[in-house]
Amino acid sequence: MTNLVVNIKPKTLHQVLLVSRSLIAVLCTVLYTISAATIAHEGHIDKDAQLACTEKALRESCEYVKETGDKTAKLYSGYCQKISHNKLCVRNQPIKTIVLEPLDR
Incomplete structure (x- = not known):
């Protein structure tokens, strides 16, 4: 330690x-x-980011979707990493907007 x-x-x-x-x-x-x-x-801790890596190894690619309303959602892509004792999907790619279409019945 330096003395001041x-x-x-x-x-x-x-x-x-x-x-x-x-x-x-x-x-x-x-x-x-x-x-x-x-x-x-x-x-x-974002639960969706955490759930995206429950069955994956560290440094394995992952992605998860979050609905934002107005028939759109956001796609988050990245890799699994351990942060604060939690394994979760860390985004390393741009967020993509997805337009949700109604299902044909």
Whole structure:
């Protein structure tokens, strides 16, 4: 671990307080940035993406469809990957829009 040396010679108690507040603000900013980056990778798990890989091996191709309404759906294509202890389909291709047609009876 690197030691941070600050060469500051304050003349008054007011200057000492200003410097200490600045250092605390910098430390809080760094800690917040680190924690926010960690939380960003802990989002909710899409059940459809998870179901697409239940019977597949890691790094195997996968795809799943999500209905969006208005007789359309989105097709997500990618590969199975393990994220946060969950195996799920990670998209690595553009999302395709599918127009749903009624079934002929």
